[in-house]
Amino acid sequence: MKLDTRAMRHLAAEDWRVLTAVEMGSKNHEIVPTPLIEKLARLRGGVSGVHRSISALAKVGLIARVKEAKYDGYRLTYGGLDYLALHTHASRKDVYSVGNRIGVGKESDIMVVADHSGKQCVLKIHRLGRISFRTVKSNRDYLKNRNAQSWMYLSRLAAMKEYAFMNALHEEGFPVPVPLAQSRHTIVMSLVDAFPLRQISEVPDPASLYADLISLILRLASHGLIHGDYNEFNILVKEIKSTAEDGTESIVLEPVIIDFPQMVSMEHVNAEMYFDRDVNCIKRFFLRRFHFTPSQPGPFFKDAKKTVGKGGLKRLDATVEASGFTKKMLKDLEAAIKDKKTVGEGQEGANEDDEDDEDDYDKDGDEDSEEEEGEEEEGDDEDEGEGRQEALLSGGLS
Numbered sequence: 001m002k003l004d005t006r007a008m009r010h011l012a013a014e015d016w017r018v019l020t021a022v023e024m025g026s027k028n029h030e031i032v033p034t035p036l037i038e039k040l041a042r043l044r045g046g047v048s049g050v051h052r053s054i055s056a057l058a059k060v061g062l063i064a065r066v067k068e069a070k071y072d073g074y075r076l077t078y079g080g081l082d083y084l085a086l087h088t089h090a091s092r093k094d095v096y097s098v099g100n101r102i103g104v105g106k107e108s109d110i111m112v113v114a115d116h117s118g119k120q121c122v123l124k125i126h127r128l129g130r131i132s133f134r135t136v137k138s139n140r141d142y143l144k145n146r147n148a149q150s151w152m153y154l155s156r157l158a159a160m161k162e163y164a165f166m167n168a169l170h171e172e173g174f175p176v177p178v179p180l181a182q183s184r185h186t187i188v189m190s191l192v193d194a195f196p197l198r199q200i201s202e203v204p205d206p207a208s209l210y211a212d213l214i215s216l217i218l219r220l221a222s223h224g225l226i227h228g229d230y231n232e233f234n235i236l237v238k239e240i241k242s243t244a245e246d247g248t249e250s251i252v253l254e255p256v257i258i259d260f261p262q263m264v265s266m267e268h269v270n271a272e273m274y275f276d277r278d279v280n281c282i283k284r285f286f287l288r289r290f291h292f293t294p295s296q297p298g299p300f301f302k303d304a305k306k307t308v309g310k311g312g313l314k315r316l317d318a319t320v321e322a323s324g325f326t327k328k329m330l331k332d333l334e335a336a337i338k339d340k341k342t343v344g345e346g347q348e349g350a351n352e353d354d355e356d357d358e359d360d361y362d363k364d365g366d367e368d369s370e371e372e373e374g375e376e377e378e379g380d381d382e383d384e385g386e387g388r389q390e391a392l393l394s395g396g397l398s
């Protein structure tokens with residue numbers, strides 16, 4: 001799903017009010033009845049103004065009319081939610097313009113954005129809940145409960161959780177992007193000037209990078225956490241030039257970890273499985289890519305478990321839970337992510353032929369003009385060829 005911000009500058013203040021009204025209404029209504037939109041928007045111009053805005057919003061695909069419904073109504077589209085989030089980021093001065101997309105996963109879009117000072121940052125848009133309905137088909141309960149809000153709810157949860165973890169990890173001095181802002185299903189973070197490990201074909205000293213990556217796993221564990229998707233796509237490697245006293249130059253590699261919606265506590269019932277999977281993922285990659293085999297076995301979960309919170313180390317799993325995440329939220333998100341993993345496992349080639357899933361999800365078939373998904377690999381750099389930043393709003397924002 002492409003983020004096209006062009007229509008943003010043409011929306012009037014009333015249009016934003018109406019769009020916000022549809023968002024508010026969709027908390028309790030799968031399809032928001034038009035009279036409710038009128039009521040929530042409370043435009044000075046009255047009902048006719050609301051109708052004008054509704055047409056304008058529907059025309060650019062931010063809301064969609066649902067025809068087969070028992071009553072006349074609209075629902076918010078992904079594009080509409082994107083616009084609302086960007087509008088919030090813009091009015092808080094976190095984002096000024098949107099540039100190229102640098103990454104696309106099955107459940108996220110990664111865009112380069114700039115703030116008012118021109119500093120480049122990264123906007124991650126979570127897109128959970130509209131994928132992998134092939135596996136969901138076998139899950140009646142999920143299907144039954146599926147409604148217009150589920151993708152909104154799940155995507156928002158993913159962004160909230162990711163942001164909470166990024167904050168906690170950043171505060172604790174872990175090498176992660178700097179969390180800058182969050183709204184709805186999106187987060188803004190610093191742009192890491194580095195390539196994913198996956199794109200690195202050679203390193204001067206695999207053993208030392210391997211040791212760094214394993215010690216990060218252990219350091220996370222000592223704070224009560226498991227990354228849960230510790231792979232070559234989610235580890236960015238910074239190349240830092242350093243000059244020794246005798247003038248010889250060398251390059252030091254510094255890993256930066258990203259992608260946190262699936263992080264789990266060391267207390268999770270399946271913690272050992274997640275821990276081992278993270279460790280093995282790195283081992284497998286180092287063997288395949290760099291023909292490197294560590295001289296020691298492990299690390300092992302049972303040893304890592306003993307270090308949790310030791311010496312007064314802050315429990316970051318508890319910090320995040322204390323930040324307003326209810327058990328139900330974590331469970332909902334976990335179920336959705338597990339579902340995605342079944343399809344997305346291995347990430348490569350996992351996007352094949354999911355068009356039917358899209359159809360299945362979006363019965364109205366009106367908002368998605370996808371052409372790119374299903375062909376791209378997550379994490380691969382992508383150049384949309386435009387190289388420009390699109391300012392979000394021309395004038396001042398209320």
Ligand code: ADP
Pocket residue numbers: 102103104105106107108109110122124177189190191192193194196233234258259260378379380
């Ligand atoms: P997903 O949940 O879809 O896997 P990620 O957060 O892993 O999303 O991001 C996907 C890709 O986007 C990464 O592999 C990386 O190439 C790029 N990326 C994400 N965040 C940043 C960042 N802060 N700086 C630079 N590149 C990033």
Ligand code: MG
Pocket residue numbers: 105233234259
């Ligand atoms: Mg990722």
